[in-house]
Amino acid sequence: MIxxxxxxxxxxxxxxxxxxxxxxxxSVRFLDCDVEEPNAHLFLKPAFQGEIPVSVPVxxxxxxxxxxxxxxxxxxxxHALAVIPSPDKKPQVLVFPHLCHACGACSLLCPEGAIxxxxxxxxxxxxxxxxxxxxxxxxxxxxxxLSPTIIRRVKxxxxxxxLTIIDAPPGTSCPVVAAIKGVDFCVLVTEPTPFGxxxxxxxxxxxxxxxxxxxxxxxxxxLGNDAAEDYCRTERIPVLVKIPFDREIAVRYSSGETLAxxxxxxxxxxxxxxxxxxxxKNEADRRS
Amino acid sequence: MKQxxxxxxxxxxxxxxxxxxxxxxxxxxxxxxxxxxxADLHLLLTPKVVERHEFKSGKKARIDERACVRCGRCLExxxxxxxxxxxxxxxxxxxxxxxxxxxxxxxxxxxxxxLCGEWFVSETRFGTMVHARLGIGEENSGKLVAQxxxxxxxxxxxxxxxxxxxxxxxxxxxxxxASLSGVDAVLLxxxxxxxxxxxxxxxxxxxxxxxxPVSLVVNKWDINPxxxxxxxxxxxxxxxxIAGRLPFDRAVVDAVIQGRTIMEGESASLKVEIxxxxxxxxxAVL
Numbered sequence: 001m002i003x004x005x006x007x008x009x010x011x012x013x014x015x016x017x018x019x020x021x022x023x024x025x026x027s028v029r030f031l032d033c034d035v036e037e038p039n040a041h042l043f044l045k046p047a048f049q050g051e052i053p054v055s056v057p058v059x060x061x062x063x064x065x066x067x068x069x070x071x072x073x074x075x076x077x078x079h080a081l082a083v084i085p086s087p088d089k090k091p092q093v094l095v096f097p098h099l100c101h102a103c104g105a106c107s108l109l110c111p112e113g114a115i116x117x118x119x120x121x122x123x124x125x126x127x128x129x130x131x132x133x134x135x136x137x138x139x140x141x142x143x144x145x146l147s148p149t150i151i152r153r154v155k156x157x158x159x160x161x162x163l164t165i166i167d168a169p170p171g172t173s174c175p176v177v178a179a180i181k182g183v184d185f186c187v188l189v190t191e192p193t194p195f196g197x198x199x200x201x202x203x204x205x206x207x208x209x210x211x212x213x214x215x216x217x218x219x220x221x222x223l224g225n226d227a228a229e230d231y232c233r234t235e236r237i238p239v240l241v242k243i244p245f246d247r248e249i250a251v252r253y254s255s256g257e258t259l260a261x262x263x264x265x266x267x268x269x270x271x272x273x274x275x276x277x278x279x280x281k282n283e284a285d286r287r288s
Numbered sequence: 289m290k291q292x293x294x295x296x297x298x299x300x301x302x303x304x305x306x307x308x309x310x311x312x313x314x315x316x317x318x319x320x321x322x323x324x325x326x327a328d329l330h331l332l333l334t335p336k337v338v339e340r341h342e343f344k345s346g347k348k349a350r351i352d353e354r355a356c357v358r359c360g361r362c363l364e365x366x367x368x369x370x371x372x373x374x375x376x377x378x379x380x381x382x383x384x385x386x387x388x389x390x391x392x393x394x395x396x397x398x399x400x401x402x403l404c405g406e407w408f409v410s411e412t413r414f415g416t417m418v419h420a421r422l423g424i425g426e427e428n429s430g431k432l433v434a435q436x437x438x439x440x441x442x443x444x445x446x447x448x449x450x451x452x453x454x455x456x457x458x459x460x461x462x463x464x465x466a467s468l469s470g471v472d473a474v475l476l477x478x479x480x481x482x483x484x485x486x487x488x489x490x491x492x493x494x495x496x497x498x499x500x501p502v503s504l505v506v507n508k509w510d511i512n513p514x515x516x517x518x519x520x521x522x523x524x525x526x527x528x529x530i531a532g533r534l535p536f537d538r539a540v541v542d543a544v545i546q547g548r549t550i551m552e553g554e555s556a557s558l559k560v561e562i563x564x565x566x567x568x569x570x571x572a573v574l
Contacts, residue, residue, distance in 0.1 A: 008326050010299010010458040015483065036459035037297050037490060039483040077347070077386055103385030104367055142493040145430070145462035152369075170299040170458050173325040177380050177425040193544050195304065199326040205424050210380070224541050247511070247536075254481035254512035 002164040003277060004033075004183040006207075008199030010170035012189045013219035013243070016253060018167040019043045020260040020270045021187075022133050029162050032137035033179040034169040035123060035150040042256045046128035046135035053124055054138065054150050056102040057117035061093045065114035068092070072106035072115060081106055101146070123150045127157065134162075148178035155179075172202045180207070185281050186214040187240065187273075192224035197231055204237065213284035217273065220245040240276040241269050289444050290573050291437075291452040291471040293322070297487030299458035301479045302507040305540055305550060307455035308332035309562045311414040312551035317451035319412070320440040321419040322433045322467040324405065325426075329455045332549055335410030335417050343407055343420065343435065345428040346384040347399040349377045355396035362388035362397060380425050404428055407436050409443070416443055429457075433466035460490050468494065473573045474502040475531065475565075480515035488519065492526055502528045503569050509533040529572050532565040534558060 005018040015032075019040055022030045032040040041048075059072070059081065068091030070083040080099035083091045097120055107115040123140040138154040140147050147169070155178075158164050168179040180186055186207045190200040200216065207214045215238040218228055223245035232239050243249075249266075252259060259266040294307045307329055311319050321329040349370070351362070356375060363371040366388055370381035389397040404427070407420035418440040420432050437454065444452050456467040468474065474495050478488040488504065495502040504523050509516040520530055535558075543553030550558050 009328070010296075010326075011479075012300055034459075036461045036464075037483075037487040039298070039486060042482045042486060075386070075390060077384060101383055101385060102367060103383065103387050104365065105385055105387040105390065108365065108387065109390060140461070142460060142490055143465075143497045145465065147459075147461050171325040172424055173422055173429050173463075174380075174425065174427040175459075175461065181380065191300075193541055194331045194547070195328045195544065198328055198331055202326055202424070209424055223538070225545050250508075250511050250536075254479070254484075254515055256482035 001185065001281070002158060002166065002183040003185045003187060004166040004168050004180040005187045005189060006168035006176060006180055006203055007170055007189045008172060008203035009190070009196055012191045012196055014189050015039050015043065015167055016259070017187060017189050017217055017219070018165050019258055020266065021274055022165050023258055023260040024267055024270045025163055025165070025274050027132045027162065029134045029157065029159050029164040030136065031154050031157060031164060032167045033151045033154055034167055035138035035140045035147050035154065036169060038137045038139055040167050041135065041137055043258050044130045044133055044135055046130040046133070048126045048128040051124040051126045053121045054153050055119035055121045056146060056149055057104070058097045058100045058102065058120045059095055059106045059115045060118045061095065062114045062116065065112045066093060067112055069111065072110055075105045075109050122146050125154055147175045151175060151178040172206050176206060177210070180210065180212060183212060185277055186212045187217055187277065188214055189217045189219055190228050191220045192218060192226065192228050194227065196224070197228045200228060201231065204235070213281055215240040215277065215280050218242045238276070238280050240280070241273045243269060289449060289452065291454065292473050292475055292569065292573065293454040293456045293467050293471045294475045294477060295456040295464065295468070295491050296458055296477045297460060297491040298478065298483050301484060302477050304328045304332065304455055305544065306475065306477050306505065307453060308549040309551050310453050310566060312549040313562060313566055314451055314453065316449050317415060317453050318440045318444045318449050319415065319417040320436055320452060320454045321417065322436065322454050322463065323457040324420045324422040324429050324432045324463060325457070327419055327421065330419060332544065332547060333412040333414060333417055334547060335412045335419065337408045337410045339409035341407050342403055343405040343432050344401050344403050345431045346402050346404070347386065348379055348382045348384055348402045349386070349388050349397050350400050351375060351377060352396045352398070355394050357394045359393060361391050361393065365391050383427065405432055407432065409439065418443070430462035430466035433463045460494050464494070468498055468500060471500060473569065474500055475569055476502050476504045477507055478504065478519060479508050480506055480512040480519060482515065485515065485519050485522065489522065492528055501572060503531040503572050504528050505531050505534060505565055507534045508536040510535045529568070531568045532561055534561055
């Protein structure tokens with residue numbers, strides 16, 4: 001089973017939930033797909049075995065073969081190629097690698113075969129072991145934008161026979177979709193504040209549209225109001241567990257400590273979460 | 289006119305609460321909410337929408353099944369996994385490059401304009417606000433951010449506003465870069481945790497990359513004073529100004545629940561700190 005932990009709003013406790021569930025679930029694969037700001041390694045502290053570069057192909061123009069016809073710039077919808085006219089010699093092609101989406105249109109459609117592709121690094125994947133957890137994360141280079149590409153590469157490490165837990169990025173746009181696409185279940189973590197509730201409703205729209213079975217975890221319960229729980233009741237969304245607000249938890253989190261392996265109460269909450277996910281998933285399977 | 293963006297790297301550290309406070313504190317400004325896929329500033333500022341615009345960006349492929357000869361050329365060339373084995377388009381994967389349409393021998397694929405969100409100009413009790421709503425799972429958030437920032441700048445220039453205050457998205461990716469380009473300063477709001485430090489470090493790198501001065505606030509600093517000091521030391525070593533600290537205070541959550549900014553909330557000491565933060569930030573920009 002592949003379980004993704006997502007949220008809409010950032011900072012609601014995705015990583016806390018994903019990491020601690022991994023600790024109680026036994027042998028798991030853990031994929032941190034928040035490649036812009038990966039954090040799970042700060043808690044699980046895996047021993048990384050080197051890094052694998054993630055690169056994307058970008059066009060390189062062979063000036064000898066290029067006739068300056070402009071086909072490449074015409075077909076590139078991302079404006080990553082521009083043809084600069086020149087009064088005395090043939091037009092020159094400029095490439096803007098940061099705008100390139102690596103679709104391959106220019107190299108495929110160049111009538112002279114003058115465009116080849118070179119790999120440009122946009123980030124890395126690191127993997128390693130920590131206890132029973134096989135850990136993988138992607139890390140996008142600062143200044144890059146193609147996070148979905150790195151997320152898809154991290155997800156190539158999914159083992160279909162093992163339990164996989166995915167820590168998703170915040171938001172509701174393309175990186176989130178890339179992270180949760182194809183998962184069996186999605187845990188949406190929220191906090192009992194108006195911000196938490198508002199962004200939860202957006203996240204619910206995403207998982208419903210993608211037809212992914214899901215449930216909600218209410219983190220920092222007791223700090224805000226009951227609006228998130230009322231919303232779940234009205235929408236018939238299962239609340240998988242509530243994690244009480246406790247300053248002690250915040251302090252532990254801040255020092256990079258895990259919870260489930262240090263406190264019996266926390267271990268119970270995260271075990272219950274995993275059991276409830278299995279139960280809700282089974283019910284969803286039966287209905288469909 | 290100066291532009292300031294509030295960023296954090298890590299989500300949930302208090303960007304929107306900070307932006308809301310500045311909205312209440314700073315005179316003669318325009319607000320922009322650039323967290324276009326999970327916007328929250330409107331929950332504090334309760335904007336009254338005065339202009340509504342569609343946001344169309346990019347295109348998506350559509351296969352005409354009647355014209356399709358099922359050769360599979362589109363599936364072969366698509367690098368985004370957006371053509372399914374049954375030769376239909378998976379909209380959430382299509383990046384609109386148009387290569388499939390160009391290579392289709394039966395001209396069965398058309399590229400259709402993609403309506404991917406809406407943006408608004410609104411009035412609030414603290415002045416004009418420009419904000420947006422990106423459609424579920426859409427791309428092009430960077431372009432939408434650029435669009436609303438452009439509008440905010442126009443409004444600010446026309447009305448001789450002194451400030452454009454931008455609530456930024458989390459992360460360091462495409463909407464963050466669009467929120468950051470050309471601003472006069474970044475106000476980085478972080479929390480005293482190892483994640484907060486790690487993620488703030490990446491935003492500081494991004495600021496360096498774009499040569500934009502960064503000032504930092506540690507929110508809920510008393511949750512972990514040791515990490516707070518570690519973060520502030522990191523800042524001092526990396527040319528980042530310290531704008532101030534805010535303590536953990538339930539009054540923040542109470543204010544948010546009531547739809548109010550900290551400046552309208554119960555905690556006098558928080559208000560004093562916010563005023564200090566603004567004065568330091570202003571000092572760094574002017």
